[in-house]
Amino acid sequence: MTNVITKMELLDLIARHAREVLPGLDGRQIVSSDRLVDLGANSVDRAEIAMLVQESLGLSVSRVELFGPKNIGELADLFLEKLNAA
Amino acid sequence: MPPELVVTGMGVISAIGQGKAAFAAALLDGKAAFDVMRRPGRQRESAYIGAEIREMAFAPGVARQTLRAASLSSQAALVVLQEAWIEARLFDVDPRRVGLIVGGSNVQQRELTQIHESYRDRSAFLRPTYALSFMDSDLCGFCTAQFGIRGLAYTVGGASASGQLAIIQAAQAALADQVDVCVALGALMDLSYWECHSLRAIGAMGSDRYAGEPALACRPFDRDHDGFIFGESCGAVVIESLESSERRGVKPYAILRGWGVSMDGNRSPEPSLEGETRAIQSALGAALAPPAQIDYVNPHGTGSIVGDETELKALRACGLADAYLNATKSLIGHGLSAAGTVEVIATLLQAQAGQLHPTRNLENPIDPTLNWVRSKSIDHPIENALTLSMGFGGINTALCWQRCHLYE
Numbered sequence: 001m002t003n004v005i006t007k008m009e010l011l012d013l014i015a016r017h018a019r020e021v022l023p024g025l026d027g028r029q030i031v032s033s034d035r036l037v038d039l040g041a042n043s044v045d046r047a048e049i050a051m052l053v054q055e056s057l058g059l060s061v062s063r064v065e066l067f068g069p070k071n072i073g074e075l076a077d078l079f080l081e082k083l084n085a086a
Numbered sequence: 087m088p089p090e091l092v093v094t095g096m097g098v099i100s101a102i103g104q105g106k107a108a109f110a111a112a113l114l115d116g117k118a119a120f121d122v123m124r125r126p127g128r129q130r131e132s133a134y135i136g137a138e139i140r141e142m143a144f145a146p147g148v149a150r151q152t153l154r155a156a157s158l159s160s161q162a163a164l165v166v167l168q169e170a171w172i173e174a175r176l177f178d179v180d181p182r183r184v185g186l187i188v189g190g191s192n193v194q195q196r197e198l199t200q201i202h203e204s205y206r207d208r209s210a211f212l213r214p215t216y217a218l219s220f221m222d223s224d225l226c227g228f229c230t231a232q233f234g235i236r237g238l239a240y241t242v243g244g245a246s247a248s249g250q251l252a253i254i255q256a257a258q259a260a261l262a263d264q265v266d267v268c269v270a271l272g273a274l275m276d277l278s279y280w281e282c283h284s285l286r287a288i289g290a291m292g293s294d295r296y297a298g299e300p301a302l303a304c305r306p307f308d309r310d311h312d313g314f315i316f317g318e319s320c321g322a323v324v325i326e327s328l329e330s331s332e333r334r335g336v337k338p339y340a341i342l343r344g345w346g347v348s349m350d351g352n353r354s355p356e357p358s359l360e361g362e363t364r365a366i367q368s369a370l371g372a373a374l375a376p377p378a379q380i381d382y383v384n385p386h387g388t389g390s391i392v393g394d395e396t397e398l399k400a401l402r403a404c405g406l407a408d409a410y411l412n413a414t415k416s417l418i419g420h421g422l423s424a425a426g427t428v429e430v431i432a433t434l435l436q437a438q439a440g441q442l443h444p445t446r447n448l449e450n451p452i453d454p455t456l457n458w459v460r461s462k463s464i465d466h467p468i469e470n471a472l473t474l475s476m477g478f479g480g481i482n483t484a485l486c487w488q489r490c491h492l493y494e
Contacts (some may be wrong), residue, residue, distance in 0.1 A: 023150035047214035055211040 005057075005083065010076040017052040018072075021045050032073030048074070059083060090488060091257050092338035094267075094331045095174025095324035097166030098431045099274075101137035101317055105169060108379055110435040114463045116219045116444035118417045121316060122301045127196040130279040135292070137317035138421040150471065152232065157194050157219060160228045160344055162274040162320035167229055170292050174324040175334050176267060182234040185265035188225045189252025190273035190423025191243030195467065199278035222264040225273055237265040241273075245477025246386070249321070249426025250485055254345050256325040267326040272427025274320040275475070290314060290355055290478075292389060305447035306387035306413035306456075307394050314388035317419020323430035339434045341488040343470075344372030350480030357393050362483045364398035366472065369484035370404070377405030380486075382442065384433045384473040387413035388420050395398045397474065410466055416446040426475035430485065437468035 015030040022040055030039070034044050047069075050066050061082055069075040098105070101119040102112035123129060123136040142161055143331075144153065145168050153161065171177070176184060185318050198220060205212045226239035238259065244251040249272030257267035285291040292313035296303035304315035308440055331338055346368030350361035370377060387399050401407060414432045421428055436442050442459045451458055471487045 021151070021154070042217060046219065050329060051211060051214055055208075060210040 007076050007080055010079055011072060013056055014049070014053055014072050014076060017049045017056070020052065021049050030072065032076065033071050035071045053079065057083065059086060088110070088261055089327035089329060091260060091325055091342040091390050092328050093323055093329055093340050093434060094326055094336045095170035095176070096339065096356065096431045096434065097169030097322040098320070098428060099139060099142065099162055099165055100319040100416055100421070100428060101116045101139050104143060104165065106431070106435060107341055109431070110439060113414070113417060113432055113435065113443040114439060114441050116417065116446055116461070116463065118446055120304055120419065122300060122315075127278050128282065130492070132279060132282065133294070133297060134279070134282045134286075135303045135315055137298065137315070139318045143400055155215060156228060157197050158276050159193050159274040160225055161322070163225055163229055163322075164232060164273055167233060167269065167271065168322050170269060170322040170324050171233060174267070174336055176324065178334050179267050179491055181234045182236050183237055183266040185196060185237040185256065185268040186226060186229055186235050186239040186271060187252045187255045187259065187268060187425060188222065188229075188239070188241040188271045188273050189244070189248035189250075190275060191222055191241060191248070193222055193225075193273045193275050194219065195281055196278040199280060222273070225271070227270070244481045244483070245475035245479055246388075246420070246422050247475040247481045247483045248423040249421070249428065250475040250483040251420070252427060252450050253323055253325065253342070253346070253430060253485060254347065254483065256323070257342055257345070260325055260327060260473065260493065262409070265287070266330045267324060269325040270325060270427060271321045272319075272321045272421065272424035274318055274424055275422035276318070277316060283454070288315070288355060290390060291316065293389040302447055304416055304419055305390060306389040306396070307451050309450040309452055311389040311394060314389055314415065314420040317415070317421055318416055319421035319424045319428045321424060321431045323427055325432055337493045338490045340437060340490050341489045343375060343486045343487065345369050345370065346480045346484045349480070352480040353446070355478045357396040357476060358480060359396050359399050359403065359481060359483075362397060362474075362476065363403050365482035365484045366400060366404045366406070366474070369472065370484045373486035378408070379470045380406055380409045380472050380494050381413050382433070382436070382468045382471040383409045384414060384429050384471065385411060386474045386476045389415065393476070395452060397476070398456065404470065407456060409472070410444040410457045410459060410464050411441055412443055414438050415441070416448065417443065426483065428471070429475070430473050433468070433471050433473050433487065437471065440467045441466060442466050
């Protein structure tokens with residue numbers, strides 16, 4: 001079975017949840033090279049955004065693996081990889 | 087001589103109004119807002135009556151991010167602290183010399199229930215922020231972050247006496263010179279249907295005899311009372327020494343002359359005439375106030391059959407039968423953790439107005455010989471007032487207040 005979600009859709013999903021947790025981002029463009037921390041997300045905000053994405057995808061990723069990605073693009077790649085493995 | 091403690095700022099929200107001006111006007115008008123409660127998580131095969139806050143207005147500067155992560159109790163704390171903060175000009179106090187005491191425990195039950203139900207079958211996706219929000223001390227973290235408080239902040243719990251206990255603890259922190267200014271917060275108790283079920287089952291919350299007439303259900307001290315009716319509220323009271331208030335030129339509302347706390351040595355919700363009497367007498371003793379000086383009592387008065395009766399006996403036993411009496415809960419309901427703080431605010435606003443608010447639904451007082459303010463507000467300049475709270479677990483608290491003539 002193939003997953004229909006594209007990397008672009010995943011980036012949109014992450015951006016949507018980042019805006020939900022950080023309403024101050026309204027209007028600011030979010031790109032794959034952005035780091036959540038540079039968008040103003042503290043450690044709790046980052047955990048919250050990652051969990052909201054997992055909830056939307058119905059996919060659970062371990063905390064340890066979430067430490068890896070350095071920016072939103074890499075986070076999207078991690079989720080894509082997990083979705084494809086699932 | 088210990089320093090004289092005064093109240094220099096207050097903030098309040100309830101179902102009948104946000105802010106002191108709206109709240110005082112509603113009280114003196116005898117307004118109430120009881121209905122079948124509608125907030126999500128309040129009902130389950132039930133139709134509990136209560137008074138819910140319909141809207142909350144936030145200061146323009148509050149970030150949406152702040153509000154998104156804030157529970158109902160935190161949001162209410164934010165608006166009342168903001169009001170008290172500005173009035174007492176706390177921006178001019180060294181933040182390391184400001185403290186916050188939050189009165190109440192287990193106050194966010196409804197939101198916790200909502201989270202538990204939502205994630206019951208998908209716990210892997212539980213929001214990480216639950217780790218912060220399940221503790222009441224999150225209110226301390228939230229408020230100290232918002233207002234830059236650097237002195238001290240912690241919660242105190244005493245069931246329905248929590249709001250008064252917070253004031254007492256704030257007074258003690260100021261007296262001990264731990265801080266110059268200490269804010270007492272009576273936290274908004276956010277009940278879920280679980281607490282409503284159990285409070286009714288134990289006989290504390292009023293029955294459904296007024297199911298079809300919510301406006302008649304809340305009737306402290308009336309012969310047809312049969313339990314308390316819940317009402318959402320939250321209040322903040324700024325306590326400091328007179329000397330500290332003078333440094334900023336802030337006008338005090340009143341002097342906190344003394345207080346008393348007593349335990350009944352009894353876990354059950356049953357009140358104790360002996361315990362209540364002891365709390366009142368110790369407050370009067372600490373205040374060096376003979377009972378005849380007290381011209382107004384703001385009683386606990388929940389509408390509980392045995393609670394109302396015991397409280398009036400205690401007032402008589404303490405020589406307070408001549409003081410004016412009304413019941414703030416008849417208008418706003420029982421705020422539980424918030425009640426003691428919000429009723430102090432009601433008392434000091436009545437003193438400021440020179441008027442006493444009516445007591446709704448007091449058609450046949452269980453003791454008609456007392457000096458009740460019944461269906462209409464009356465003019466009365468409060469000189470010395472007593473405010474009372476009692477809580478499950480056998481705790482009784484009493485605060486003695488004196489009008490401050492200094493700046494009149």
